[in-house]
Amino acid sequence: MTYAFTVRVPLPIEVYDASHAEVLKGSADQGADGLILHMSRELPDGFEILEIWQSREQADRFGREVVGPALERSGVPADAPPPDRVEFEPRVVMALQVYSSEAD
Numbered sequence: 001m002t003y004a005f006t007v008r009v010p011l012p013i014e015v016y017d018a019s020h021a022e023v024l025k026g027s028a029d030q031g032a033d034g035l036i037l038h039m040s041r042e043l044p045d046g047f048e049i050l051e052i053w054q055s056r057e058q059a060d061r062f063g064r065e066v067v068g069p070a071l072e073r074s075g076v077p078a079d080a081p082p083p084d085r086v087e088f089e090p091r092v093v094m095a096l097q098v099y100s101s102e103a104d
Helices: 013-026 056-073
Strands: 003-009 035-043 046-053 084-088
Touching (some): 003 056, 013 035, 013 046, 035 056
Antiparallel strands (some): 003 046, 003 084, 035 046
């Protein structure tokens, strides 16, 4: 079953940028098996991430093996405020191409 979640994090967007760079480094060899979509956006009080996975098991494994260590390497404080996470099952997912707002 497809699995999705949003995470709202009350930390500056620079924290996302640094941790996302570490996630990319940490997943370079194994990729992100089962990831359908990753999207982030800046909010007035932090940032939000939306991810859609082929299964919860794949999302959980990636979180344990890649995201957790990446957060440690990027210096996210252990006592940082907990993110607000909402899980859901997507009804329709359309992801046709990779897009980044950063100019190449």
